[in-house]
Amino acid sequence: MNLDFSDDQKxxxxxxxxxxxxxxxLTNTRKVMDESxxxxxxxxxxxxxxxxxxxxxxxxxxxxxxxxxxxxxIAEEIxxxxxxxxxxxxxxxxxxxxxxxxxxxxxxNVLPKLVTGEIVGTYAVAEDMxxxxxxxxxxxxxxxxxxxxxxxxPDAELATHAVVLVKGTxxxxxxxxxxxxxxxxxxxxxxxxxxxxxxxxAFNNAQxxxxxxxxxxxxxxxxxxxxxxxxxxxxxxxxxQQALDMAKEYAMERYAFGRQIGSYQAIxxxxxxxxxxxxxxxxxCYYGAWALSSESSExxxxxxxxxxxxxxxxxxxxxxxxxxxxxxxxxxxxxxxxFYKRSKVLSLxxxxxxxxxxxxVSAMEKTNTLN
Amino acid sequence: xxxxDTPDQxxxxxxxxxxxxxxxxxxxxxxxxxxxxxxxxxxxxAKVWQKxxxxxxxxxxxxxxxxxxxxxxxxxxxxxGQEESKYDVPGSIFEIGLGMCGPVMMQYASxxxxxxxxxxxxxxxxxxxxxxxxxxxxxxxxxxRSKAVKDGDEWVINGQKxxxxxxxxxxxxxxVVRHDPDLEKHKGLTFFFVDMKSPGITVKPxxxxxxxxGSGAGFNEVYFDDVRIPDSQRLGEIGDGxxxxxxxxxNERLAVGDxxxxxxxxxxxxxxxxxxxxxxxxxxxxxxxxxxxxxxxANGLKYTKFRTMSALSKGEAPGPExxxxxxxxxxxxxxxxxxxxxxxxxxxxxxxxxxxxxSFQAAWLGAPGLRIAGGTDEILKNIIAERVLGLPQDxxxxxxxxxKDIPSGK
Numbered sequence: 001m002n003l004d005f006s007d008d009q010k011x012x013x014x015x016x017x018x019x020x021x022x023x024x025x026l027t028n029t030r031k032v033m034d035e036s037x038x039x040x041x042x043x044x045x046x047x048x049x050x051x052x053x054x055x056x057x058x059x060x061x062x063x064x065x066x067x068x069x070x071x072x073x074i075a076e077e078i079x080x081x082x083x084x085x086x087x088x089x090x091x092x093x094x095x096x097x098x099x100x101x102x103x104x105x106x107x108x109n110v111l112p113k114l115v116t117g118e119i120v121g122t123y124a125v126a127e128d129m130x131x132x133x134x135x136x137x138x139x140x141x142x143x144x145x146x147x148x149x150x151x152x153x154p155d156a157e158l159a160t161h162a163v164v165l166v167k168g169t170x171x172x173x174x175x176x177x178x179x180x181x182x183x184x185x186x187x188x189x190x191x192x193x194x195x196x197x198x199x200x201x202a203f204n205n206a207q208x209x210x211x212x213x214x215x216x217x218x219x220x221x222x223x224x225x226x227x228x229x230x231x232x233x234x235x236x237x238x239x240x241q242q243a244l245d246m247a248k249e250y251a252m253e254r255y256a257f258g259r260q261i262g263s264y265q266a267i268x269x270x271x272x273x274x275x276x277x278x279x280x281x282x283x284x285c286y287y288g289a290w291a292l293s294s295e296s297s298e299x300x301x302x303x304x305x306x307x308x309x310x311x312x313x314x315x316x317x318x319x320x321x322x323x324x325x326x327x328x329x330x331x332x333x334x335x336x337x338x339f340y341k342r343s344k345v346l347s348l349x350x351x352x353x354x355x356x357x358x359x360x361v362s363a364m365e366k367t368n369t370l371n
Numbered sequence: 372x373x374x375x376d377t378p379d380q381x382x383x384x385x386x387x388x389x390x391x392x393x394x395x396x397x398x399x400x401x402x403x404x405x406x407x408x409x410x411x412x413x414x415x416x417a418k419v420w421q422k423x424x425x426x427x428x429x430x431x432x433x434x435x436x437x438x439x440x441x442x443x444x445x446x447x448x449x450x451x452g453q454e455e456s457k458y459d460v461p462g463s464i465f466e467i468g469l470g471m472c473g474p475v476m477m478q479y480a481s482x483x484x485x486x487x488x489x490x491x492x493x494x495x496x497x498x499x500x501x502x503x504x505x506x507x508x509x510x511x512x513x514x515x516r517s518k519a520v521k522d523g524d525e526w527v528i529n530g531q532k533x534x535x536x537x538x539x540x541x542x543x544x545x546x547v548v549r550h551d552p553d554l555e556k557h558k559g560l561t562f563f564f565v566d567m568k569s570p571g572i573t574v575k576p577x578x579x580x581x582x583x584x585g586s587g588a589g590f591n592e593v594y595f596d597d598v599r600i601p602d603s604q605r606l607g608e609i610g611d612g613x614x615x616x617x618x619x620x621x622n623e624r625l626a627v628g629d630x631x632x633x634x635x636x637x638x639x640x641x642x643x644x645x646x647x648x649x650x651x652x653x654x655x656x657x658x659x660x661x662x663x664x665x666x667x668x669a670n671g672l673k674y675t676k677f678r679t680m681s682a683l684s685k686g687e688a689p690g691p692e693x694x695x696x697x698x699x700x701x702x703x704x705x706x707x708x709x710x711x712x713x714x715x716x717x718x719x720x721x722x723x724x725x726x727x728x729x730s731f732q733a734a735w736l737g738a739p740g741l742r743i744a745g746g747t748d749e750i751l752k753n754i755i756a757e758r759v760l761g762l763p764q765d766x767x768x769x770x771x772x773x774x775k776d777i778p779s780g781k
Binding site: 001002003004005069244248251252259260262263264265267268269271272273275276279280281282283284286287289290293294304305308309312354357358360361364365 | 653663675682684685695699749751753756757763764766
């Protein structure tokens with residue numbers, strides 16, 4: 001039995017934690033928020049220097065050629081630091097799609113540039129305020145021209161390219177679009193978490209290349225979502241753990257009625273509930289990491305379980321962290337709101353908790369023996 | 372990351388399997404097993420199986436070699452448990468003895484006593500129980516009031532213990548009592564072992580909310596009425612009772628793990644089979660939402676256990692993650708039981724004339740006990756908050772006071 005990361009992976013995680021701390025931690029998140037930036041340029045530059053965008057890119061395309069587990073440990077630290085960088089869009093979603101579904105030519109052109117940062121990618125799905133389905137998909141491709149609009153696309157301003165989920169003649173397709181090409185219009189959309197940026201991307205006969213096969217685009221999309229769900233879940237676990245740590249620290253420092261508020265059972269039990277949620281989420285994520293890294297057929301079940309569990313944990317820890325901080329927790333000055341807002345955005349990025357619960361139960365129905 | 376045994380563990384597992392194969396039958400899937408309504412029959416079968424294991428060296432793996440164990444590592448104990456549970460063998464009535472009483476005896480009893488008591492305990496000839504909780508001392512077990520008064524070379528015990536598993540068939544018990552109410556709460560306690568057949572001991576089964584005294588290892592009240600215990604049966608110094616008790620309590624809190632009974636699989640099967648509101652329950656969004664939550668909890672506990680095992684497997688001390696198990700599983704059991712009952716709508720409360728209670732009804736009725744036994748939800752949350760997260764203890768109204776001056780209600 002070895003449901004644990006290797007010493008090398010733990011070392012990498014430790015290095016990642018030190019790196020984000022050293023580079024300023026939450027001050028970067030605040031800077032992006034306060035100055036209405038799309039991301040932290042300096043931090044992103046250093047992440048590129050470390051080669052992390054190429055963790056999963058094979059060495060023949062100038063990447064590090066490592067596995068998904070390395071990505072999981074980095075994701076947890078990004079989540080803990082609320083790092084304001086386009087890592088999830090470009091790495092978990094865009095890069096993974098190119099690795100899995102790009103033609104040899106596309107891989108040759110795109111992957112090495114993802115390592116250097118010349119190319120930054122994103123992934124465009126949503127079209128309106130509801131969960132997208134195969135039949136509601138309206139953004140369409142004719143020949144290689146994409147027309148239609150996507151909303152809530154993360155990091156689209158910085159991104160040079162996007163994977164776009166579109167309706168083709170034989171069903172949904174994944175299409176690679178150069179965002180600097182003709183017929184692409186990008187506009188910023190306001191959102192709840194100002195440390196992350198989301199955009200409307202309108203396509204008007206924009207040129208594109210097919211990723212994967214025509215007609216199996218929906219399955220490809222679902223697979224990419226499942227993979228990313230595990231990685232997003234690790235970010236959520238990192239964020240939950242940090243919110244719990246903050247609440248714990250404050251409960252030790254803050255006095256009321258002549259004693260530390262952490263000595264009241266009302267606070268202790270709240271924090272114990274947070275610990276339970278984080279522990280369940282973390283264990284589910286380890287299962288997700290195993291399924292992801294071993295390319296198990298259990299991935300749909302494992303991904304949805306990690307995702308739902310981590311979404312619940314982060315939302316619980318983020319809101320109860322504010323509650324533990326009392327009035328201070330509601331001020332801009334204290335960091336609690338950064339976690340509250342990120343927990344909400346992360347819970348929606350790949351589809352809401354409800355949509356992942358639906359995937360989870362569908363996977364349960366298909367599995368004959370659970371546990 | 373994988374779920375495989377190391378080569379050593381695989382070898383050990385193969386050894387377990389080999390012995391079990393030639394001494395027991397695999398469980399028959401689908402058949403209900405070990406439902407012995409007759410207590411004597413249950414005990415007799417359990418004793419035969421324990422003796423068989425003892426003779427072959429499988430009875431008390433974790434005990435040191437000098438007491439007949441093999442000093443098994445925690446992961447080896449888990450492997451044995453995993454393998455044994457696949458076979459149709461009697462449930463153990465020796466766990467309290469082997470897990471709690473034995474180790475205490477090893478540490479505190481005299482050489483002659485160890486020679487006299489440990490082998491029959493291991494062999495299953497003599498059954499042991501643990502006498503700690505009292506009517507006025509549950510979560511605050513150190514607040515116990517049963518009295519021990521020294522009389523020559525003997526102690527005279529008066530008082531009442533409660534929630535004692537298996538007291539009605541036990542031969543011996545470990546006992547903590549108050550020898551001096553003028554001392555502070557934790558300082559006035561002393562620890563003994565006692566012959567359960569001693570004059571003055573009365574055992575009364577507790578009728579639980581299930582209407583029965585529980586299955587097999589049911590709970591009891593144990594009354595002590597001028598029971599005399601020789602001073603030679605004192606374990607530890609006079610006044611060291613709490614120190615001796617605390618190690619066995621910690622073992623208990625870890626041992627009371629996953630709540631058995633109706634689980635998410637059963638809830639899923641029910642939802643797939645049964646109509647409600649004119650359609651299969653599984654099509655109902657509210658039902659799906661609950662199934663997702665329970666699966667996340669069940670799966671989270673499963674892989675939490677795997678993480679603990681992974682640490683043990685590497686010879687590392689496991690993290691505190693296992694502390695969540697009972698809180699999560701007992702509450703989940705209660706919720707799933709409730710769900711199953713409610714699926715019967717107006718008639719959900721009815722008990723089948725032939726089959727008796729459904730597993731959902733049994734889960735719902737038994738779950739309140741599981742949320743209390745071996746540490747209530749609230750005590751376990753305190754433990755997580757204080758020992759895992761490092762939060763301060765609550766201020767205590769009993770600190771520094773002689774026991775007799777501590778405020779007490781009913």
